[in-house]
Amino acid sequence: MKKVIAVVMSAVVIMGTMVGCGNSKSAGSTGEEKKAATNYNVAMVTDTGGVSDQSFNQSSWEGLQELSKKTGEKVSYLESKQETDYVTNLDKLADSENKLIWGIGFAMSDAILNAAKTNKDINYAIVDNSYGDKTPDNVTGVTFRAEEPSFIVGYIAGRTTKTNRVGFIGGIKSPVIDQFQYGYQAGVLYAAKELGRTINVDVQYAESFSDASKGKAIANKMFSAGCDIVFHAAGGTGVGLIDAAKEAGKFAIGVDRDQAYLAPDNVLTSALKLVNIAVEKVSEQAISGKKIGGTTYTYGLKEGAVGIPAENKNVKKEVYDAAMKLEDKIKDGSIVVPSDEKTYNEFNK
CATH class of the missing domain: 3.40.50.2300 (Response regulator)
Structure with missing residues (x-):
C-alpha cells in the first residue's frame, strides 16, 4: 500500500492560483481526457479552511481536477470564508447546472441536507459525514477510518x-x-x-x-x-x-x-x-450512471485511501x-x- 500511496501523492498537482469566496474556479476538458464529456458538471463547496488549506479541501479539489482530466467533465468550486457562506454557495452551484455537488467537511452536514431536500434532481455528496439510515436518495456520505x-x-x-x-x-x-x-x-x-x-x-x-x-x-x-x-x-x-x-x-x-x-x-x-481519491472515485461512479445516493462509502487502510507517505x-x-x-x-x-x-x-x- 505504501508504494501505491507514494505514486498517488507524487501525481498530485498543487494549484498555483486560488479564488475568494463567492467566485468559482473551473477546470474543463483537456487533451488527456479518456472519453467525451457528457455535461455532467461536478462542483464543490469548501469549508472555512478554503481551497488552499494544504489539507483536505485542497485534496478534494485536486480529486475533481483529476476527474476532469479523465472524463472531460467541467468541475468547479466555491470557497467558504465563514459558515454562513455554506447555504449561499450551495444555492449558487445548484443554479449553475451542476449535477453533483460536494460539501467538504462535516460542518456542512445540515446545509447539504437542506439543499438536497430543496433540489431533489441534484445529487449531493459530503466528505466526513454519514446520515446513516436517514440518508436521502440524492445524498452520498463519504467517511474515512482516520x-x-x-x-x-x-x-x-x-x-x-x-x-x-x-x-x-x-x-x-x-x-x-x-x-x-x-x-x-x-x-x-x-x-x-x-x-x-x-x-x-x-x-x-x-x-x-x-x-x-x-x-x-x-x-x-x-x-x-x-x-x-x-x-x-x-x-x-x-x-x-x-x-x-x-x-x-x-x-x-x-x-x-x-x-x-x-x-x-x-x-x-x-x-x-486521500480525500482526492474518494472524491474522484465516487464522482466517476455518478457520471457513469451508477446510483450513489442513499448510502455512505467508508475508506481505510484496506482500500488504500489512508496511510503514511x-x-x-x-x-x-x-x-x-x-x-x-x-x-x-x-x-x-x-x-x-x-x-x-x-x-x-x-x-x-
Whole structure:
C-alpha cells in the first residue's frame, strides 16, 4: 500500500492560483481526457479552511481536477470564508447546472441536507459525514477510518520522542476529529508499552480550521512544555504548528496530505487521508450512471485511501518497518484501532 500511496501523492498537482469566496474556479476538458464529456458538471463547496488549506479541501479539489482530466467533465468550486457562506454557495452551484455537488467537511452536514431536500434532481455528496439510515436518495456520505493512519503516526511519535511527551492539536471538537485524537493516543500508548515506559500526550483544540496563528501559539506552548513532537488534525490551523516546529527545531506530524514539503526537516511524517481519491472515485461512479445516493462509502487502510507517505526521511528505518507491520495487523483485524474516548478506554485496559 505504501508504494501505491507514494505514486498517488507524487501525481498530485498543487494549484498555483486560488479564488475568494463567492467566485468559482473551473477546470474543463483537456487533451488527456479518456472519453467525451457528457455535461455532467461536478462542483464543490469548501469549508472555512478554503481551497488552499494544504489539507483536505485542497485534496478534494485536486480529486475533481483529476476527474476532469479523465472524463472531460467541467468541475468547479466555491470557497467558504465563514459558515454562513455554506447555504449561499450551495444555492449558487445548484443554479449553475451542476449535477453533483460536494460539501467538504462535516460542518456542512445540515446545509447539504437542506439543499438536497430543496433540489431533489441534484445529487449531493459530503466528505466526513454519514446520515446513516436517514440518508436521502440524492445524498452520498463519504467517511474515512482516520483513526488508522493516526494510530500509525502515533506509534512513530512514541518510538521517536526523546522527551516522552508529545502533543495533539485538534481543529474543532467532533466525532471526526476524535478519530484522529484517539487513534493517535492509542498509537503512542502502543509504542510506550512496547518500550516499557510512560509517554504523555498533551491535547488542545483551537476551535478553528483556519486560524494558523492560533495553531502556532498552541504549538509553541506545547513545545515549551516539553513536547518534541506534535500531531495536528486542524486543517489550515495546523500550518501554524508546522511553522512553530520549524522555528523551534521540533517535529510536527502532518495530516490528510504529505505535508513534508512545508518543512522538510521538521515534518516527521503525515497521516494521509486521500480525500482526492474518494472524491474522484465516487464522482466517476455518478457520471457513469451508477446510483450513489442513499448510502455512505467508508475508506481505510484496506482500500488504500489512508496511510503514511512511503518517503519519511526523518523516521528511522526500523521504526518505519515496525509501523508497516502494524498496518498489516490493522488490515487483518489483529489490531482494532479506537476512534473515540469509549473505545480508547477499552483499548487502554
